[in-house]
Amino acid sequence: xxxxxxxxxxxxxxxxxxxxxxxxxxxxxxxxxxxxxxxxxxxxxxxxxxxxxxxxxxxxxxxxxxxxxxxxxxxxxxxxxxxxxxxxxxxxxxxxxxxxxxxxxxxxxxxxxxxxxxxxxxxxxxxxxxxxxxxxxxxxxxxxx
Numbered sequence: 424x425x426x427x428x429x430x431x432x433x434x435x436x437x438x439x440x441x442x443x444x445x446x447x448x449x450x451x452x453x454x455x456x457x458x459x460x461x462x463x464x465x466x467x468x469x470x471x472x473x474x475x476x477x478x479x480x481x482x483x484x485x486x487x488x489x490x491x492x493x494x495x496x497x498x499x500x501x502x503x504x505x506x507x508x509x510x511x512x513x514x515x516x517x518x519x520x521x522x523x524x525x526x527x528x529x530x531x532x533x534x535x536x537x538x539x540x541x542x543x544x545x546x547x548x549x550x551x552x553x554x555x556x557x558x559x560x561x562x563x564x565x566x567x568x
Contacts (some may be wrong), residue, residue, distance in 0.1 A: 437461030
């Protein structure tokens, strides 16, 4: 069982979330709703989790295939359901950008395996009705989809 502890540490809505290993993430609400920009918005944290989960999968797959990754970045954009409360992620787009001695077909396949099979966060978002789209760029060139 996973255990997380949260403690309010800044203003009305600023929390420190700590896992069992002592890692801390700060969260807060927006200034428009009473927060102070102390930390990440909880819904943004979901997108960060999606990128992190998928990134771990992709690096693991490519390392097993003896691909050399020099840099790996992701750009994630999300659109929430308009006019609903609660408002979940409706559309999410990820652009995976890798550089190094990497076969573009292997990179595309690694991303596909992560997004369609291995990434638990992606699956959680899909089950909630989210539409996830992604693309891969290797050495600044789009990998064939």
